[in-house]
Every structure is written in C-alpha cells, then in structure tokens.
Amino acid sequence: MSKKLRAVIIGPGNIGTDLLMKMQRSDWIEPVWMVGIDPESEGLKRAESMGIKTSSTGIDGMLDQVIADDIRVAFDATSAYVHAENSRKLNELGVIMVDLTPAAIGPFCVPPVNLKQHASQLEMNVNMVTCGGQATIPMVAAVSQVQDVEYGEIVATVSSRSIGPGTRQNIDEFTRTTAGAVEAVGGADRGKAIIIVNPAEPPLMMRDTIHCLTKEAPDQEAITASVKNMVKEVQKYVPGYKLVNGPIFDGNKVSVFMEVEGLGDFLPKYAGNLDIMTAAGLRTAEMFAEEAHNGTITLPARG
Amino acid sequence: MDLTGKKVTLHDMSLRDGMHAKQHQLSLEQMVAISTGLDEAGIPLIEVTHGDGLGGASLNYGFPAHTDEEYLNAVVPKMKNAKISALLLPGIGTVDHLKMARDCGVNTIRVATHCTEADVSEQHIGMAAKMEMDTVGFLMMAHMVSPEKVLEQAKLMESYGANCIYCTDSAGYMLPDEVTEKIGLLRAELNANTEIGFHGHHNMGMAIANSLAAMDAGANRIDGSVAGLGAGAGNTPLEVFVAVLDRMQANHGVDLYKIMDVAEDLVVPLMDQPIRVDRDALTLGYAGVYSSFLLFAQRAEAKYGIQARDILVELGRRGTVGGQEDMIEDLALTMAKDKGLI
Numbered sequence: 001m002s003k004k005l006r007a008v009i010i011g012p013g014n015i016g017t018d019l020l021m022k023m024q025r026s027d028w029i030e031p032v033w034m035v036g037i038d039p040e041s042e043g044l045k046r047a048e049s050m051g052i053k054t055s056s057t058g059i060d061g062m063l064d065q066v067i068a069d070d071i072r073v074a075f076d077a078t079s080a081y082v083h084a085e086n087s088r089k090l091n092e093l094g095v096i097m098v099d100l101t102p103a104a105i106g107p108f109c110v111p112p113v114n115l116k117q118h119a120s121q122l123e124m125n126v127n128m129v130t131c132g133g134q135a136t137i138p139m140v141a142a143v144s145q146v147q148d149v150e151y152g153e154i155v156a157t158v159s160s161r162s163i164g165p166g167t168r169q170n171i172d173e174f175t176r177t178t179a180g181a182v183e184a185v186g187g188a189d190r191g192k193a194i195i196i197v198n199p200a201e202p203p204l205m206m207r208d209t210i211h212c213l214t215k216e217a218p219d220q221e222a223i224t225a226s227v228k229n230m231v232k233e234v235q236k237y238v239p240g241y242k243l244v245n246g247p248i249f250d251g252n253k254v255s256v257f258m259e260v261e262g263l264g265d266f267l268p269k270y271a272g273n274l275d276i277m278t279a280a281g282l283r284t285a286e287m288f289a290e291e292a293h294n295g296t297i298t299l300p301a302r303g
Numbered sequence: 304m305d306l307t308g309k310k311v312t313l314h315d316m317s318l319r320d321g322m323h324a325k326q327h328q329l330s331l332e333q334m335v336a337i338s339t340g341l342d343e344a345g346i347p348l349i350e351v352t353h354g355d356g357l358g359g360a361s362l363n364y365g366f367p368a369h370t371d372e373e374y375l376n377a378v379v380p381k382m383k384n385a386k387i388s389a390l391l392l393p394g395i396g397t398v399d400h401l402k403m404a405r406d407c408g409v410n411t412i413r414v415a416t417h418c419t420e421a422d423v424s425e426q427h428i429g430m431a432a433k434m435e436m437d438t439v440g441f442l443m444m445a446h447m448v449s450p451e452k453v454l455e456q457a458k459l460m461e462s463y464g465a466n467c468i469y470c471t472d473s474a475g476y477m478l479p480d481e482v483t484e485k486i487g488l489l490r491a492e493l494n495a496n497t498e499i500g501f502h503g504h505h506n507m508g509m510a511i512a513n514s515l516a517a518m519d520a521g522a523n524r525i526d527g528s529v530a531g532l533g534a535g536a537g538n539t540p541l542e543v544f545v546a547v548l549d550r551m552q553a554n555h556g557v558d559l560y561k562i563m564d565v566a567e568d569l570v571v572p573l574m575d576q577p578i579r580v581d582r583d584a585l586t587l588g589y590a591g592v593y594s595s596f597l598l599f600a601q602r603a604e605a606k607y608g609i610q611a612r613d614i615l616v617e618l619g620r621r622g623t624v625g626g627q628e629d630m631i632e633d634l635a636l637t638m639a640k641d642k643g644l645i
Contacts, residue, residue, distance in 0.1 A: 153361055153362050160420060171394055172398055175395075176397065195394040196624065197420045198627070199624070200622030204621070245637060257632075
C-alpha cells in the first residue's frame, strides 16, 4: 500500500492549479481529483490533460467516488461562501479538509508554529489563515516563543496582479482574519494587520513587515536566534522566504522585514503571497500523511 | 480664468492630513479649538481622524495621542454649522471603523484607495452609501496614471455608491495642466449629479494654482488645510486660497479674516516644524512620492545616515504607494548596509 494520501482539489483557479503542480512533486500526497463548477474552465481542462479526474458539478460530482478512489484529503481553494458545505460533506466521508479560503471554520494552521499539534490531534478541518498570515505569523511566533508579546502588527504588501476579485471584494476579511491569527497562533496579546496593494510594473515581490512590542525589554540575542531559526523552518516549504532586514530593536519594538519569492510553478515568482498559501496547504496535508504513516494518528476507518 | 460666482465647498484637512505633520499627536483641546475656529469662519466640512484614516493607529504609521473615537466625540458635538468627515483606507480600516464614525455623528466618509485599486473599496463605499452618508471615493496618487485610468476607477467607485469622486495629488507632483485634464475628463464623463473634488499638496508650490485649475475644470469640492498643516509641504493653505477666491469673486462662504486668525493664532504656534517646501518636501513632489513619507525618511536619515532625499527618490523609482511607510526603514537599512555604514 502506498504511503501517499490521495487528494481532491476544489477550485481549478490559480491557487488550485498551483497546488496541483506542487502536489505532483510530493512524496506524501497524490492528486486524484480536481473539481470546479464551469465545464469550460481552463483549470479543469489543464488538470484533465495532466491525467487528473475532473468534475464540473462541484464536489457533488465526485462524492460517490470518494471511497472507491480512497480520497483522504481535500483542499478547498474556492471561496468562504461554499466552504462550509464542502467541508461538511467531505468530513462525513472521513476526508480531512485543508481550507485555503478565509472561512476559518476549523482552527488556524501555520505549519512551523502549530501544524504538528493539529496533525497529532487529527483535526478534520484546518484553516490556512491568509497569505499575509502565513508570511508573518511565524515571525510573531518566533518572538513570542522567547518572551511575552503585548502587541503584534503585520504589514503585507502585495502586487496588484496577485490579488483576485474575492480578496478585493472583502478586504476586511483579510485584515480581521489575519489580525485574529496574529493573536491566536502568533501569540500576541493584541494583533493588527494591514494590507497594501501595489500596482507597480514589473510587479513587486510580496514583502512583509512584522512589528512586535514585547512586554519586557527584548532579549535581543535570543530573539535574533529565534527569528533566524524560524526563517529556516519556513524555507523548508517556501525556499524563497527571505529575511531582508532585522530583527532591529527600538525600545520594546522588534521589527523584521521579509520578502517572499514564490517557486513560480503556475503562479509567477512575484506572487509569493499565493505560493506561500499553496505551499503551506500542501505541507499541512503532508504532515497528516507522515503522522498516519508513522502510526501516530489513525485515519477514519473505511470498510 | 473666470470663477466669478462659482460655488465651492472648502474641506479642511488640518485635523487629519495635519496629523501626519504632528506625528498624530494633536491634543483633544487643540482639535476642538481649531475645529471651532474653522466652524466660526464658515468652513463647511472638516476632516478628523488619524493621518492614515480610521484605524490608522499602529506601529507602522504611529500611535496617536487619542483614538479616532475620542477625537470625533470631542469635536462633533461642538460644531454649529460645519460637518465632520472621516477618511478610511481599505486594508487599514474596516467597515467596523466606518460604523463607529457614523455613530459618532460623522457626516462624510471618504474611502481612499490607490488610483488603480478602486475595487477594494466596494464594501466600504457600499456600506457608507447604504447608511445614507455623504460618500466620497478618494483616488490617491492620481499623478501615476492616465486621465482615462482615473476615470475608469472613478466609475467603479461611482457604481459602488459614491456621490463624490476625488482626484488626489497625494505626492504634490501635478502641474495645473494635468489637473485640468484629469478633472475635466471626470466632469465630462461621470454622472452629472456626482460631485468632483481635488486634494492637493504644496510640494512643488502648485497647490493654489492646481486647486484653481480644478475648479475651472469642474471640481466643486476643494481640500485645503488652514496654515497648510498637512503632510509634506502641506496641503493647499486654506486662508491663502480663500483670499485668492475672494479676489476672483468665487462663492466660497468663508470669512477671510477669521480663517487667517485660526491659521496664525492657533495652527502656526502648534507646528513642530515649519510646513514649507524644504529640500525633502520638494523631492516628494519632484519624484512623485506619497507626502506622509517625509518625516519617516527624515527619521531614517537621522538613524542610518542616508540622506532623506536619496531614500525618497529610490522609493519613487520603486513605485511605492500610499501606506508603504514600512518600506522606508527597510530601504534605509539596505542602503546603509550597501554603503558599509552598518
């Protein structure tokens, strides 16, 4: 029996397609299905040409195949509105849901910070926060692991070309969800998130600034070491995650300046914000597969 | 130019854009004194918030002396005739801030986006319009794109429910002909009942001339700031503009001596630095850089030994937009490393 968990990707857009390309290199996850709602979608056609089974009637078009095809993990790359239904239907069949939408039904997952914990508890729905959250929360956590962080603030600057209509129509959701996760996962008492959309051509690479206010005077040496170590952890799944400047210290303020270059699989390299989402989503599923393979967790029983 | 009898709504920025120049530290007493003075002088609309708008309180832009709510609650009840406006930048503030402002008695919401990103404002403009507020779409850094692009984005904001559209010269880069062209196209193509506004900065010494050009081309709301208190070399100095409009017999409704006195007696004494076209502010205009970057670049110069002017020019070259204040220290660090200073 293969150690790979078999997967369905919901949503054949940019994120879903990039995820599919990354997944084809994975030792732990095997893409089997891609579903959408438009039979004419380029993404579905592309997936089909890559030998992936497709449905253009959403997940309803493949639910009866879940058991036969031994689908164990789903990636939802659609929108928050349909996510809850998708998740309920698939969870019922014992499929683990990795949620790349802002729905956030399940707990937030930022791989180097809390993935291990979610995987060991066989959390059936995990939410990948936001692109800005994936890029910055590891840094907030790197500081809060050393000492108490009273306030964490992140500024994500992304290229205009890398922000789709869904995010644009509900940009408040980005700021709220990210700020919530800066607290819940990053470990800051209070969190704030800011997003800036920049239309420069050629498109700028995703950049992120992380500011933390520590309760006591910051232990500069320990924080610097923790930040550098955390950068290495993220680089394991996003090689283009780069510390540009910092950490720099000003009183109790700790600032870190990052740049995120994507792998350029389907999405251009400047879209590090999208790449870090797909990479984190895949990394999450891989950890579940590893834990299942090691026998640390037992996947839902099937006849 | 003939502006005889032309009606204009003057909108004061000193208690919002001026917050940049004060590092967001105006006291409640100062806000109340200035707004009361402006109200008595006949200014019909006064903006009050953190310099970066509702929700701008942050390490990135600076924590203010008081919350937006505290400022609004101090100022709104004191107004006899003037209405209060609040700025909101989607990505920084949210509809929650917008509702708070409405509950505080704010009359006008101005939703600001970069001049190419109007579609991030749909939920905020829609909400403000739904609450029947005076709803303004505010297209920043409008010098960076063509008149046709400004129009395209203005139409989006209009379709979301904005009843007034601003062409905003955030960098103080525009010269009068550009203002004429952009405002003229907006006036020709937007709905006849949509108001048009212009917001200038004085970085190239053009704020008064540009504001006149805007009025001549069809704008009926003009932003300015008493004593020019605003980011960079400041906004269109309102007392000067009122005097000019007086001479041109435009219909502005403001008492010249009273607004002169607010400028001289209340605003100038509280300035931390003279608001003038110094070499750094001039560089903002010359290089087309967001005006509130000024003090951040000057602080980076003091800390890392890289000239503010060089930082600002590089920021312009990189196409930075409003809100990217975090880029300034990052860039100064990189420049200082490259020069072997750190």
